[in-house]
Amino acid sequence: MEKSIENIWKEGFLKNDALVAPKINNLYSQKSIHIIDKFKRMFKINLIAIVAFSFIFLIISYFVGIPLMGAIFFIALMVLVVVNNKLLNGLESINKGENSYQYLKSFNQWIEKQVAVNKKMSTFLYPVIFMSLIIGFWFKDAEGVYLGKRLVAEVLIHFPNIYLIYGVPLIGFVIMFLILGLLAFFGAKIYQWDLNIVYGRILKKLDELLADLESLRS
Amino acid sequence: MSSDFYNTSILPFAGIIIKLCRAYTNSQEDFEDYYQEVCLQIWRSKENFREQSAWSTWVYRISLNVCLTLLKKNKNKSQHFVSDALPAIETEDNHGFSDEALNLLYAAIRKLTEIDRAIIMLYLEEKSYKEIADIIGTNPNNIGVRVKRIKMRLKILLDGKIN
Numbered sequence: 001m002e003k004s005i006e007n008i009w010k011e012g013f014l015k016n017d018a019l020v021a022p023k024i025n026n027l028y029s030q031k032s033i034h035i036i037d038k039f040k041r042m043f044k045i046n047l048i049a050i051v052a053f054s055f056i057f058l059i060i061s062y063f064v065g066i067p068l069m070g071a072i073f074f075i076a077l078m079v080l081v082v083v084n085n086k087l088l089n090g091l092e093s094i095n096k097g098e099n100s101y102q103y104l105k106s107f108n109q110w111i112e113k114q115v116a117v118n119k120k121m122s123t124f125l126y127p128v129i130f131m132s133l134i135i136g137f138w139f140k141d142a143e144g145v146y147l148g149k150r151l152v153a154e155v156l157i158h159f160p161n162i163y164l165i166y167g168v169p170l171i172g173f174v175i176m177f178l179i180l181g182l183l184a185f186f187g188a189k190i191y192q193w194d195l196n197i198v199y200g201r202i203l204k205k206l207d208e209l210l211a212d213l214e215s216l217r218s
Numbered sequence: 219m220s221s222d223f224y225n226t227s228i229l230p231f232a233g234i235i236i237k238l239c240r241a242y243t244n245s246q247e248d249f250e251d252y253y254q255e256v257c258l259q260i261w262r263s264k265e266n267f268r269e270q271s272a273w274s275t276w277v278y279r280i281s282l283n284v285c286l287t288l289l290k291k292n293k294n295k296s297q298h299f300v301s302d303a304l305p306a307i308e309t310e311d312n313h314g315f316s317d318e319a320l321n322l323l324y325a326a327i328r329k330l331t332e333i334d335r336a337i338i339m340l341y342l343e344e345k346s347y348k349e350i351a352d353i354i355g356t357n358p359n360n361i362g363v364r365v366k367r368i369k370m371r372l373k374i375l376l377d378g379k380i381n
Contacts, residue, residue, distance in 0.1 A: 005323055005372055009342045012320025013233075021232040022250045024257060027224065033255055035287045096263045096283045097276055100336065101355025103283045202289060205332075209286060212333040216356035216364060 035202050036094060036107065043088045047081050054078065061136065069136020076128045080121055087114045101213045108206050115195060122187035127180045134176060227264070228257050231277045237343070238278075241327050241335045242285040252288060256281045271352075278353055282336050326375035330368060337361065338368045 003011075013019060032038070054077040061070025090113070094106045138148030148168075155162065155169060163170040196203070228235075239252040260280050267276050315321050327335055333354070340350040347365075351358035 003319065005369060005376070006342065008319045008323045012315060012317040012323070013237075015315070015317050019233040019236050021229065021236060022253050024224070024254055027254060027257060027261075030254060030258055032258055033251060033288065034259060034284060035289060095266050096259055096280050097266050098283075099279065099353060099355030100283055100286060100333075103279075103355075104286065107287065202287070205289075206287075209332060212331060213354065213356055216333070216354075216360045218357070218360075 036091060036096075040088065040091055043084060043091070047084055047088075050077050050081055054081075065140050066136040068139050069132045072132035072135065073129060076125055076132070080125060083117060083121060084114075087117060090114075101210075101217065104206060104209055104213065108210060111199075111203065111206070115192070119188040119191050122191040123184050124187075126183040126187040126190075130179060130183055223261060223264070224257065227273070228260055228277075231274055234274065234277050234343070235281050238281045238285055238336075238339055240324055241339055242288070242332070244328065252285060255288060256284045259284045275349070275353065278340070282353065286332055286336070322376060322379055323372070326372050329375055330371065334364070334368050334371075337364055338372070341365050341368075 054074045058070040058074045061067050061073070087110075090110050094103065094110060096103060098106065138146060140147040142150045152164075152167060152169065159169075165173060235253055235256050239249050239256060243249040243252050260277060263280055267273070271279075315324070327338060330338065336354055337350060340353060345353070347361040348358045350356075350361050
């Protein structure tokens with residue numbers, strides 16, 4: 001007679017070998033492979049790297065005569081670090097002992113929040129970094145005058161009829177705003193692409209799991 | 219983790235963890251990784267245990283939640299049953315049990331979606347529909363219908379192999 005799945009289950013687990021726990025190695029010092037812990041590690045490593053890089057850049061910028069650039073760069077990156085550090089605290093509060101729906105929902109909400117925040121930040125961050133480059137080099141000392149003013153003077157020699165606004169060629173403003181616009185537009189997109197490459201699989205899986213659970217809740 | 223905690227709080231419930239981890243893995247290596255990770259997360263989450271539910275229910279929740287959000291090293295095998303056609307049941311590497319019927323049942327369970335796997339595992343562990351709904355966070359009224367559907371699918375899968 002054909003066995004029911006309930007009987008296969010019960011009888012299968014009556015055998016002695018069915019529930020032998022595998023040997024556990026160095027559990028106390030084990031590096032977690034769980035996605036939330038991986039996110040935490042990635043976040044922490046990124047934040048430490050950003051802090052270290054921005055400090056080094058600040059020091060170097062002072063010695064090469066572009067301290068303004070280093071300072072703006074430093075402030076922009078520190079804002080990024082502070083905001084992401086707050087986001088990291090939200091990740092710590094996800095309780096794996098909640099029911100599966102609450103747990104997956106909390107994790108998904110955290111991901112959505114951090115994606116939204118970082119996309120917004122990227123929209124501003126890349127243009128700010130670009131502006132720090134422009135301002136830094138503009139105000140760099142070049143034999144007693146600002147490098148920017150010296151460059152404009154050179155340009156005026158070759159193009160004396162060029163239209164100036166506050167002493168800067170109009171074409172310069174046009175190119176600068178064009179680049180700023182492109183960076184603002186692509187900043188968020190670059191972040192999204194980057195995220196999809198690294199975490200696309202888990203994000204898709206989360207969506208599928210939540211959709212399935214929501215169909216059971218309705 | 220102190221070995222005391224593992225011996226007193228995890229090992230007595232190892233059966234639950236083993237059964238769940240087997241349903242979400244296709245190889246012995248993955249199974250051992252999942253088992254170890256579940257134990258680690260139970261230990262790390264122990265401060266959040268509020269004694270509003272039994273420790274075994276808590277272990278179920280953590281085990282299930284961890285299994286649902288772990289990524290396999292090799293994801294080259296289809297995890298979803300996408301067709302009504304009878305698929306050939308593969309026991310994959312047959313990791314696990316000496317009981318052939320149980321191995322086939324597990325192979326069939328692995329063809330289900332991940333939420334369906336959770337539901338049928340809890341059902342087979344004789345949890346009530348309300349308990350299943352509490353653990354996965356859904357409406358108990360829908361669990362019965364889903365269990366019936368899953369059992370039909372499992373039957374189709376098993377009949378395709380066993381007959």
